[in-house]
Amino acid sequence: MCTILKAYLMKSRLAQIIFSTRLMAVLFIAFAVAMAVGTFLDMGAETSPTPYSRSLVYNTWWFEAIMGLFMVNFAGNIFRYKLLKKEKLATLLMHLAFVLILLGAFVTRYIGFEGVMPIREGASNDKILSEKVYLKAYIDGTYEVEGTLQRRALMRELVLSEKLSNDFQINTDYNNTPVEIKYVNYIDDAVNELIEDPSGNRYIKLVEASGGTRHDHFIEEGTVENIHNILFAFNKPTTGAVNISDVDPENPTLSSPFHGTVMRMADQQKTSVVKDSLQPLKFRSLYDLGETQFVLPEPVMRGKYEIVKMKASDKGTKQPQDALELEITANNETKHVTLLGGKGSVNPMESLKVGGLDFHLSYGSKEIQLPFSIHLNDFIADKFPGNMKAFKAFKSKVTVQDGDESFDYDIFMNNILDYKGYKFFQAQFDPDEKGTILSVNHDFWGTWISYIGYGLLFAAMLAIIFLKNTRFSDLRKQLQKIKEKKNLLTVLILLTTTVGFSQEHTKLEKRKVDSILHERAFSKEAAAKFGALIIQDFGGRMKPLNTYSSELLRKLSETDSYEGLDANQVFLSMTQNSRLWFDVPVIKLKRGNDSIRKILNIASDVKYVALSDFFDSKGQHKISNEQLEAATKAFNPNKFQKDITKIYQQEQLFSEALMGSVLKIFPIPNDSNNKWVSYPELGEVDYGTAEMNTNIRNLLPAYISALMKGKETGDYSSADKLLEGFKVLQKKYSADIMPSDSKIKAELIYNKSNVFKNLQYSYFVFGAVLFIFLIAQIFSDNKFVRGTVLALKSIIVLCFIIHTAGLIARWYISGHAPWSDAYESIIYVSWATMLFGLIFGKKSDLTIAATAFVTAMLLWVSNLSFIDPAIGNLQPVLDSYWLMIHVAIIVASYGPFTLGAILGIVTLLLMLFTTTDNKVKMDLNIKELTVINEMALTVGLVMLTIGNFLGGMWANESWGRYWGWDPKETWALISIMVYAFIIHMRLVPGLRGRWFFNWIAILGFGSILFTYFGVNFYLVGLHSYASGDKSVSNDSIVIAFILWLILGAVSYFKYKKYYKK
16 A cells, blocks of 8 residues: 555645655755845844844745755655665665654654753853743733632743834733734843933933943932942932032032042042042042942932843943834723834833733743752853953852752853753853853654754765765766876966065155165074073963064064064064164055055055054144044944054054063962063062062063163073073073973964965965966877976975864964864965865876965965954864864865865866867866866865764763754855755756856855855854954955856856757
């Protein structure tokens, strides 16, 4: 019976549509487009996904219908294509895997739930606050049943956004009395703020900055307010409080229970505040009382509290919630109520009486009872050395209490607590570092169904590559046949690029300054020894001074030297001659925006400016605060605003270097955070004795003096001894954070070699020369040409070995895998591209030449000014073995995709240059490159798929959930859909053919580029570690798309003429 039914379904018209490759292709594209739209809907938001994108895409019935059709299509194709056979094992596993992964997604969607659990130190909690938000309402009246008053309870899940209409209405009743609760308005990031109103109550404003953040407080007349454990009373005399009074408006007063001071801001005049004495109140003055500093900026104001949207300028200083305004109608009476709440909050209910009924309402998360409780013993926040704001790691030390059983556990990033189906992971913490916020996930079945699917998927992907009787195996056989037939290889591409650069005529003043600097400059050898000294940067990383000086020059002038002085000599010179460097034009200006030059009052052809150019004759900064504020706060800054921001950052960086504040070479004894200070800060550090303090404070001046003497005599031994004194001092007080001598030496060699910048030229030159000789080989395949081709290929292999060594060196120096930021991931992608070029180059020399050129292009991008090559500290979430597996595989997959795009371009160009005379040769080359292209894309798709779903495991390990529609993971899935479509086009009638395959392979690479660059520059989400500060312009995208269309159009005419059957 089952066999008959199966046969019927396979032959029915509906089954032919549902199980068709056409529908599969449509689903690939529809799914990818829907997800792309979802990510773009959240542009400008702080996180993604938002209620807006969830409502319009991710939680819609049609989006789930696409996934449902996918499941049916995959399952049906198992029978349609008779996959239940040993020789089709790889394809069967892949179809079963996607069925289970999609099934797991549905289980997670409808059965699993998430939330947060805030806990203060010393407290316990047995409830989580749901991720979903609800409107909760109780309606009370006089209706009784058996002497008990009855209550109508309502709860409704809401998904609200300022971008949505949000309209909803709840109609119910209480004892047959109609009740209507109707939506009126919704405000995201709302605060209860005092608004000036002449008819309002009287308030006095108090501003304090505890924790380094400004806080505004409004004290109502006749009340007492507790601000950081100090009582403040306004026109209400209170013992033990700071009493503020304006009973006599002309003579306001203040009395304090503490001794203190008050400083007038206008002239910095400071006077004493005597305890328990009545003193004149001083506005716009800084009071320092009871370990609290505050200002009363203005006299009393009248106002009323209203719920309004928080100002952008208040971000970070206030804790906003969402506001929901409702209209409630009962017994022909209507009232409005505004509820504050939202995700992660449970506020007291707002009560009001309408039409004789009592209403109690709240808006926020639902409390979910756990079968156990969590007690927070301690919260620990570790910071990077010397930086109190950069967190290295954070940990919650908890005790799980379950009845009579209990156990201790440490929850930190990448180490979650998994207990009774609940997963707890470290999400956030309170600003005072005395409380933790744990995210909680409960999705046992959804997770394990998905994991089984992942396991089958990994097995299927590996089977596709390595087993016989797969498409990849067929491609290998086709390539071998083409290789046997092929006698000549035609190459018609040779791309050379020349870049011109000219220096303007040097000004006399600059020559004079340069002459003095060169005269005073120390030898390269002496400067190199100073460059090996360890400093602590602002991020807390310990590194040789040579690293910082090289980074400084690159950021200022995009070079590694200045007028013959290397980076070490330049920094030493800045330390010795800071006043001279104030007039040195070393800051490079960008081309094409003369507005900056007009502001600085310099000629339009000037390319470099000095620090002195930023100030006018009166010492005023030429870039106004208004211009800078507008540039830094712009949501979508224009070119002028971007340039203003960048040049201001360059100016500040240069200023800090000249002031010496960056030269943090002096450790603070016994500092809990291993903080180091610079010479200007040294006066505040105590080394135990007056003699020791004097000796250490004289160390840097004495070293400079010894260098100057050594320059005169040629004997730098005294300077070397003083330099050794620095190293002894550093090791004495900070031995545990000092890098080893081998790491220091490795970093100095790495800096000097500038390996990746030099490789870009090597790859380009040798790849281009290889192209030339491959062309020559067509016309004269002699021993010399073959030997030269072999030699060039060997040199490219040597470049790849050096490339590999450079990555290993960076790994060793940084202590983490070299793919954690934009620069590292680009050099890693370029390495992966060259790796796969060499692998597939065994069958085609052209592939090696093309890949060498693409690798050079990638390395060139990595050395552009907006990519920072500096080695930085690793973010806590990236400190995971899952990262090394997930990121290594997923980023390496970009290599074969890049190779596929360049081979697609080469193939279309070969079609374009096909003639009647060379058709036979071209056909062999086109077939060969198309086969290699499909093999490359297949390998890339396998790696991207495995890497993306391994990312789900990493997310589950780090954040307690394996999928969350974050833009980065979503765009990786979009890329999977795009390339799955491209590889399956051969199965779809009308989409087959070498021209269409190669043309679409080029377009498909756009999804990879957006996954890598676009998500960081345009979208928001959890994957923000590799983001830069400059986006690809829209014009560049349009131009690239137009060129793709033109190449496709012109090549198609030749394809149609010579190849289409």
